[in-house]
Each structure stands twice: as structure tokens, then as C-alpha cells.
Amino acid sequence: MVVSKKYWLIGICLVLLGLVAGGMAQGVNFRFPRYIPPLKVVGDVANSLTLQDPGGVGKLEKITFQGTRYQAVKLADMINAAGPVNKAEQICLVGLDGFTSVIRAEGIDDCYIAFSAKNGWEAVNLKHPMSSNAKLLNEIVVVSDGSCRDFAFNVIDPDSQLVQITPGQLLTRPLTAFPYPEGKAVVENDGKEYESQVFTKRLVFKLSELTAVNDGENLLVMDEKGNYRLVDDGGYFEVRDNYINYLQPDTRTILERVKGVIVHPPAASITDAYYDAKHYLESGNKVLMVVLDGLTYHQYTSAVANGAAPFLEKIGSATRAVGIYPLETNVGLAAMLTGKTAEESGIAAAGDQVLKVPSIFAEAHRLKKQALLLEAGPKLLETELQPVSSTDQNGNGSADDELFDAIPANLDKGYELFMVRFHGIHDSGQRCGESAEETMQAISATDKYLAEIVSKWPGKVIIAGNPGTSDQLIGAAAKFNNHAMFVPYWRVK
Amino acid sequence: MKVGYMKLQLLLIILLLVVTMTACDQKAATPAGAPGKWDSEKIVVHGLQEQDFEITLGDLKKLPAVTRRAESTRANGKKIKVDATGPLLDTFLQQYGKTQKDFSCVRFSAKDKYSIAVPHDILVNRPVILSYINKGQPLEDDAQPVQVVIPGERAMYWVGSMNRMDFETGDSRKPANKVVFLDTAARNLPQGDYQYYDSVDQAIKTQDLIAKYADINDPTVARVFMKAGDGLQKNETKTNFLSAFIKMTGQEAPKFLAPQLPQGMHIKGLLLIIYGRTAIFNYAEGTTCLPKQTFEDKEGIAFSQIVKQIGLAGGNRYKFTSADGKSIELATTDLGNGGLIYQNDQGAPAFICTGPSGKKMVDELLSIEVLP
Known part of the structure; x- marks a missing residue:
């Protein structure tokens, strides 16, 4: 019992000692606060990192190089923590003064990053030339081999892919440090006004530095959330950590995380379906709207060239219309039903169902016109109208045939807005690929359905492809390319 | 066994107390327009009518309010996030037959004499919220009566303890003549x-x-x-x-x-x-x-x-x-x-x-x- 008391006393003394020592340490810290400048890991990484703690990522190892001992973290651990996108090819170690050493991404097992009061963040590469051991680092740029198109900044025109470049690759190119005006603040002290004009320095480039763009030419800039702006070449593209922004200082237009740019964009868009249908309804016409999920302009031209779509060939050349990003079926459908982009319609991702704006069905209701929506597959959107869905009852892998069978019974029921959505081309494209024989067969089957329905419809007809498939990728992962981004569009009769 | 059971009971009681205290600490959300102690705080308005006039926070609370989530960056790089509730500046201006777009700039001033002029390009492109609730709670005392929130713009525009609005139509953007x-x-x-x-x-x-x-x-x-x-x-x-x-x-x-x-x-x-x-x-x-x-x-x-x-x-x-x-x-x-x-x-x-x-x-x- 006495021994126990003794230990208690010793314990209490140790705690008190600890408190005193801790307090002193705090005091020292208070008098000599330690600032660790940020070190960023940017470029072709899934998550850019900002480190202000040497042990923040990876395990600190004790290493000795040329007689100096360091506590350092492996460069490979840092890069892995940021999640390199695709295959990292180069690592750029960038110092505060702009000194940059570039090393190959493979063979960095003996590369470390240390922090010291004297040299700040410092590269300690045991086997590389001395010149790679940059000091006062402020940025590590990961540069991939550029093969990851989903991550890249893409510039396309209706016929071709013009540029595919990643943020990491852009950060290794000459960029302009642009002082973006943020504003001017004023504070009054002792009757005198003190002003502060604020700018933020942005690393920017003009699109014309990457590809030929004529002065004043229209560009359609789209971000990964489906916002888009039709702009001219007066704006700048900013490389920010691991993504690209569009900036227009004159109008303070900012579009964050740009996915791609369409040069010479066609005026037609899938949103035209709404405006055309509305115009026809207001003009007293009956309207048949046919939505072909998954049919791209590229597929349409291939199908016509292969003789797989005789009806679509007969009704005349399709207009090439711009689709909506992200490439999701519900996002495209919402654009056609509302005339709005994802930003305005409220349908910007696969799971979104509730429209933020009225659809063409509300317009039909306002005009006292009866409307019907027949669709193959599950209901995608909550609209003012309850759709009638067909299911694959015969198990042939598509509900399009069941949908087609349901159409004749409804054609003469007095509907003035009759909408049909086929889904078979989308399913086939997802399953087999956009150019596969099976997908061409699905287009051919749909073509026959269209020939039947259109011949029986007594009014105007709108037919539109709804983008959504390309190499089995959909949504934000889908490729922003000239195949996936354009769809065929017809106004018939 | 009995001692173990008692210890378990004690632990449960402590846990219950902690949960209860935490729950009590959660303040009920303040609805938009609810009266508060700062309602009589005055805000001077210049440039809307012939003469300067004053409104109160209570007046702003009578207007339809919106709630917007916004994030901004301070000069020190620190990010601030708000769920700002209050009327839009446009809603306030509607009473006088005006919109944000009608002005070349609007200067917001704070009690501490800080002020910033929001230029026309921001007024055209961004909503301005005259916020009096953040994250369901009344503003901190040092931000009363109104915190200006402009989503998408830096924190320097988010004037807290705002007590004056100057509506200007001159400067760079002149009105049509x-x-x-x-x-x-x-x-x-x-x-x-x-x-x-x-x-x-x-x-x-x-x-x-x-x-x-x-x-x-x-x-x-x-x-x-x-x-x-x-x-x-x-x-x-x-x-x-x-x-x-x-x-x-x-x-x-x-x-x-x-x-x-x-x-x-x-x-x-x-x-x-x-x-x-x-x-x-x-x-x-x-x-x-x-x-x-x-x-x-x-x-x-x-x-x-x-x-x-x-x-x-x-x-x-x-x-x-x-x-x-x-x-x-x-x-x-x-x-x-x-x-x-x-x-x-x-x-x-x-x-x-x-x-x-x-x-x-x-x-x-x-x-x-x-x-x-």
C-alpha cells in the first residue's frame, strides 16, 4: 500500500514536470513561431495536395546524403498520396525562384523531400545528378503521358479532335502570369482613406496558343458540371492545380473545371427540340418528338454510309447539333424537354430526376394541348407528365420493340404532343461499342420503327439523337470528343 | 460481476449525459424574418432617392429571403463557407423600381469604416445577398446587422456589419442618355x-x-x-x-x-x-x-x-x-x-x-x- 502511494506521488510529480516542460515549450513556440511554407503537388493528379507538415504524407525516414542527415519523406509516397492520373511520366520540382528540375517518374525510389529551416522544402535525390536537388521548393508538378483523355482539357471542332492536353502538360509550357483584378477596398482611418487594389495572379494561356483560332471566333466552353458559355477568344484559360478554368476579366465570367472547348460550334443544339416543339404547338401544329438515346452524329453518318438507316437517309441530311455535357441520358433528355443546359434544368448528373424549370409538357398544358410520353426503359425524369414506360417483356435485350407495339393504339387518340423515346441504340452502344455490328443493327431496327411511325403522323416531326454512349463511358468519365459530343437532329414535314 | 455491471451503468449514464448536453447545445435554426435584438439597427441608403434615407434590419427582414451556400477566400488564403439567408439586393431594389444592373457600382460600408465598391460587372453577373442569418443562426455580434455575401467573389466583397449602401450610376459605366x-x-x-x-x-x-x-x-x-x-x-x-x-x-x-x-x-x-x-x-x-x-x-x-x-x-x-x-x-x-x-x-x-x-x-x- 505504501509502495503504491509512493508511485502515485512519483506519477503526480512527473505529470507536473510534464506540464511545466510543455508550458515552456509553448512559450518558446509563442516567441519563435515556426512557419512552414506550403508545398503543392499539382498537375495530373486526382487530388492536388498542399503540404505544410513534413510528416503530412508518408513516413519520415532518416537518410544521409553527402554527410548531411535528413528526416525526409519519399517523393513516391507524396505522388501516390495525390493519386497520379494515368501513367506519370515526369516530375517537375519547382523552386520559389522558378528553378525547376525535371526527373523521370520511373526510378524515384531514392528520391526524398525534406524540410529544413535553412533550405525550406528540399529535394534530396540520392542517385540523380546534384542539379535535381532543388531547394526552396514550392511546387511538385506531376506530368502524365497524356493518354488519359477523360482527365485532359480537350479542344474539338465538329470534325476532329484538335487538342488534348493535361493540366500537368500545360504547367510545363510557357504560361502568362495574369493579374486578375479582384477589386478595390477602402478603409477610413483618422479622416483619411486608405485604398487597396487587389489582384490575384493567375497562370493563363489563350486558346490560340494551342490551336488556330480566328479573331472574334465563337467558342463553346463546357465545364464538367454541364455549364457552358458561348464566348469569343477574348478570354483566358487558367491552369489551376489540377484543372482548367475559363476567365473573362471584362465580364467576370468564370467557368470552373473546364472539360472542353468546341471551336466553330454548330448553332444547332439538342435544346432546339424544346423551342421547335413549342413553336409548332403555338402555330397550331401537332408535334411528334422522337428521342433516340445513344445515337451520335458519327454513328448516324456511319449507318447511312453502310445502308443501315434507309429511312433516316430518305428524310434528308440531319443537322449536326451540339449535345450536352455530362454525357448522361437523363441530362440530354432534360435539355431537350426544357431547352436549358444542365446548369439551368437542374439535371446535371446520372441520379438527378427533378427538373428546376418547366418542360415542354407544361407548355403543352398551357396551350391546352394533350400530350403523351412513351418510353422504353425506366423513367428518367420527373416532369409535369407521367410517362408510359415499356419493358423488355420478350427478353430480347431491348424494350424498343414493346414500345413500338404500343404506339399505334395511341396515335389516333388526339394527342397534339406525342413523344417517344427509344433506348436500344444506347444499350447496344454500351454493351458492344458505338461502331459494333450489334449497334448498327439496333440503329437499323430503330430506323424501321421510325419509318412506320412518321408515315402515320399527321403533323410536324422532330427527331433527335440523345448523346450518352461512347466506348462504354458515360457521365463525367465520358470522353469529350467530336464523336460523342454531336448528335443528328431533324425537323421533318 | 456486480461491480462490472455498475461500471457499465455508470458509463451509460455518462454517455447519456454527454449526448443530452450535446443535443442541448444544438441551437434551433432561426427562421428568415424572425425578430431579433438588432432589428432596429440602421443602414443608410444613398443614391436611390433624392435624399439619403435609413432602413433598419427589421425592414430587410420583411422582404422575401433566399438561402444560398457560398464559399470565398480571404486575403490570407483561408476559405470561409456560409449558408447565407437574407433578401437579395435586387429584391430590396425592386421596391424602388431598380435592379442591380442599373448601377455602375454599389459601395458597401461597414461600421469599422471599411468599404468596397462592387463594380458593374459583378452587379450584372452575381446575386448579392443582404444576409442576416448564417447556417440557420443570427450573425455574430461583430457582423450585425447585415453581412453582404456575393457568391463567387472574394471575401473582400463580403462586407460584415454593413451600415451604408451607396448606389452610384456614374464612373465608368454611364447611364443611357x-x-x-x-x-x-x-x-x-x-x-x-x-x-x-x-x-x-x-x-x-x-x-x-x-x-x-x-x-x-x-x-x-x-x-x-x-x-x-x-x-x-x-x-x-x-x-x-x-x-x-x-x-x-x-x-x-x-x-x-x-x-x-x-x-x-x-x-x-x-x-x-x-x-x-x-x-x-x-x-x-x-x-x-x-x-x-x-x-x-x-x-x-x-x-x-x-x-x-x-x-x-x-x-x-x-x-x-x-x-x-x-x-x-x-x-x-x-x-x-x-x-x-x-x-x-x-x-x-x-x-x-x-x-x-x-x-x-x-x-x-x-x-x-x-x-x-
């Missing part, structure tokens, strides 16, 4: 066929309109403001605007459109265009959406109503010009009853007023200019 009537102007411009669905309508080029009636080379013009009779407002880039047409006949006329612009950018029932210091106003569309007034046997739109719609610069004298180039100059005192714009027998806009110097009329009215 001339209004041209589209109805008359279009008759003096080349009109071409425009295929519109199944019909062929007549259209003028915006470039021709601006080149003839406004300063097409005005370097301050980056965007062109347009408003439709149904209330739709849009800003278009100068390049897009000048490459388009205005369809003057047929369905939905007057309609701003162009074959190279997506249909979503077309504007039907065009009421107003503001290009630099020149406003283009369509009288016929105005009759469908603006209050009408009768003078003698004529029904039309009060001149003051058009001045209000356009935000025409204030002045003591106006020059009224007809399509044939003849003009009269009238002082505000000559306007007497204020003046009326009406449609003459030929379908063109005309002006009439009766003042101390008698009745004045301008037939086939082309423009009204504010004289210095």
Missing part, C-alpha cells in the same frame, strides 16, 4: 428576308442599327443588355450581338436572333437594348407590358415610364427628334403633364405633352436625347 425608338428606326434601315420556320419574315442587322443610331466603336461596351417584354433579361457579348438580327415581322417579333446562335440565346418580344449610352426601345412591345396612360383621346406610355425602364440619365432638357430629322428641345418644366408616347395613325410612335408653353407634338418619333 439617348433612347431610339426601334419601331421608327427599323423603317430607315435595310430589311432583308429571314427564313423563320415556314415563313419568310423581315429582319434588320443589329450592326446596321447600332452603326446608324449609337456609337458602335464605344470602347466601354463589352456586353449588350437586352430585355424582353416578358421580363427576360440577358447580356450578350458585343461580338455576338453585332453579328445578329432583329426580326421585325411575323411570329414573336421583334425577335433578337441569328442563325449561328443557339435558339436558347434568341430573345422574343424584345423591349429594350442598351448599347453603351444608347438605349433602343420598342414602343409596340412596351404597350404589351407597361402601364398605359391616356392623354386627351390618346392612349400610350408615359414618358416617365420609359425613362424609368431605361434608367435614362437625369437632365433638365430633352431633345425630341422625328424620323424626318426635325427636332424640338423641351425643358422638364415644358413637359407639364409629363408627356405621352403613343402610336400615330401610321403605326409609328409619336410624342405629345402640354406644358406652360402650350401643346407640343413630335410625330414619327425617332429618338429622345438628354441634353447637358
